[in-house]
Amino acid sequence: MSPKKHELDPRKLSKGAYETELQRLQIELVQMQQWVVQSGARVLVIFEGRDAAGKGGSIKRVTQYLNPRSARVVALPAPSERERGQWYFQRYIERLPAAGEIVLMDRSWYNRAGVEHVLGYCSNEEYDRFLRQVPILERLLVEDGIILVKYWFSVSDDEQQKRFKSRLNDPMKRWKLSETDLMSIVEWESYSRAKDAMFQVTDIPEAPWWTIESEDKKSARINAISHLLSQVPYEKVEPEPIELPDRPPADDYVRPARELYKYVPDHASELKSR
Numbered sequence: 001m002s003p004k005k006h007e008l009d010p011r012k013l014s015k016g017a018y019e020t021e022l023q024r025l026q027i028e029l030v031q032m033q034q035w036v037v038q039s040g041a042r043v044l045v046i047f048e049g050r051d052a053a054g055k056g057g058s059i060k061r062v063t064q065y066l067n068p069r070s071a072r073v074v075a076l077p078a079p080s081e082r083e084r085g086q087w088y089f090q091r092y093i094e095r096l097p098a099a100g101e102i103v104l105m106d107r108s109w110y111n112r113a114g115v116e117h118v119l120g121y122c123s124n125e126e127y128d129r130f131l132r133q134v135p136i137l138e139r140l141l142v143e144d145g146i147i148l149v150k151y152w153f154s155v156s157d158d159e160q161q162k163r164f165k166s167r168l169n170d171p172m173k174r175w176k177l178s179e180t181d182l183m184s185i186v187e188w189e190s191y192s193r194a195k196d197a198m199f200q201v202t203d204i205p206e207a208p209w210w211t212i213e214s215e216d217k218k219s220a221r222i223n224a225i226s227h228l229l230s231q232v233p234y235e236k237v238e239p240e241p242i243e244l245p246d247r248p249p250a251d252d253y254v255r256p257a258r259e260l261y262k263y264v265p266d267h268a269s270e271l272k273s274r
Contacts, residue, residue, distance in 0.1 A: 011215070011216065012216045012218065012219070013216055013218040013219045013222065015218075018218040018219075018221075018222065021222055022061060022221065022222060022225075025222065025225040025226060025229065026061070026064060026065050026225070028229050029062060029065065029066060029225065029228075029229065030065055030066065031234065031236050031237065032229060032232055032234040033066050033067060033070065033071060033102060034237040034239070035232075035234035035235055035236070035237050036070070036100060036101070036102055036232070036234065037067075037070050037100040038100075038237050039100075039234075040099035040100050041099075041100070041145075041147060041232070041234075042096070042097040042098065042099060042100075042101060042145060042146045042147065043097060043101070043102040043103070043146075043147045043149075043232060044096060044097055044103050044105070044141070044146050044147065044148050044149070045062075045102070045103070045104045045105065045149045045150075045151070045228060046105045046108045046110070046148070046149070046150045046151065047059055047104065047105060047106055047107070047108075047151050047153065048107060048108065048110050048114070048150070048151065048152050048153070049151070049152045049153030049154060049155070049212075049214070050153065050154065050155045050160055050184065050191070051160065051164075051180075051181045051184040052155065052160050052163040052164055052167075052176075052181070053153035053154065053155040053160070053214045053220075054153055054155070054214040054217045054220050054221070055106060055107075055151075055153050056106060057217055057221060058153070058212075058220060058221045058224045058225070059073055059104050059106055061221045061225065062104060062224070062225060062228065063104065066102070070100055070101050070102065071101070071102040071103075071104070072101070072102075072103055072104070073103075073104050073105075073106055074092075074095045074103055074104070074105045074106065074108075075105075075106035075107065076091065076092070076095075076107075079091065088109065088112060088126070088129075088130060088133075089109055089133070089134075089137060092105075092108060092109050096141070096146070097146065109130075109134065109137075110134075110198065110202075112126070112127060112130040113127070113130060113131065113134075113194060113197070113198040113202075114191065114194055114195070114198070115180060117194055118187050118190045118191055118194050119180070119183060119187070131197075131198070131201045131202070134201075134202055135201065135202055135204050138202070138204065138206065138207040139204070139206050139207070141207075142206045142207055143206075147231065147232055148206075148207045149210070149228060149231045150207055150208070150209050150210065151209075151210050151211075151212055151224060152195070152199075152209050152210070152211045152212065153212050153214045153220065154211055154212065154213055154214060155214050155215060156215060157185075157188055159215050160184075160185075161185065164177065164181070164182075164185070210227060212224050212227075
């Protein structure tokens with residue numbers, strides 16, 4: 001019997017424990033980024049997994065307080081006509097981290113081993129070539145000094161179905177339900193077989209897959225961030241001391257009349273009066 005709404009589900013992380021630990025980990029992420037920038041390290045994190053498994057939410061919590069100038073998310077759309085004529089990895093390689101950067105890929109070149117293969121968007125020859133080439137590519141990236149971390153977010157079919165249904169009634173999440181997402185319901189077992197075949201070839205010592213159980217989104221986010229921090233050999237970087245200057249006294253500047261400018265209507269004031 002499922003727990004009542006007002007009861008604490010022992011299978012899920014409490015909101016208080018989650019928020020306390022998330023804040024601690026996000027402070028560590030900021031410190032990690034400062035080390036990445038100062039040391040010139042390159043960090044590439046790949047987020048893959050089932051649809052609705054919580055990849056996007058985890059990425060948001062990772063990047064929430066990071067400096068976007070040196071931490072960016074790569075979430076590529078379907079390839080253009082020109083990109084379809086390129087080497088498959090080319091458009092991803094263009095977005096790899098430079099010195100002092102963190103790149104988080106919200107899905108990646110592994111699209112070829114998953115959705116493209118299962119739904120027939122690539123040929124068997126292209127699929128086989130991908131599986132031959134991707135371990136070579138990743139070994140080259142690691143050999144060149146890139147810190148490469150690969151995550152697979154796992155969720156049960158029942159939980160996925162539940163999350164899909166919640167998106168139907170949420171106007172802020174309705175856009176997440178694409179035709180491809182719906183096909184993941186019909187092709188559940190095909191995706192399972194494709195994932196198993198992919199892991200068999202690409203779970204290499206230089207760049208292993210790390211599986212994150214995400215039945216509980218809060219736990220998945222905490223586990224992902226904690227593990228990511230353990231994979232980057234960062235040290236705490238003491239920031240340069242900053243002293244705020246004294247504000248100089250006002251001179252004879254006179255501000256122009258407010259009537260000369262256009263102001264955004266004060267919608268918030270209407271809420272205050274309610």
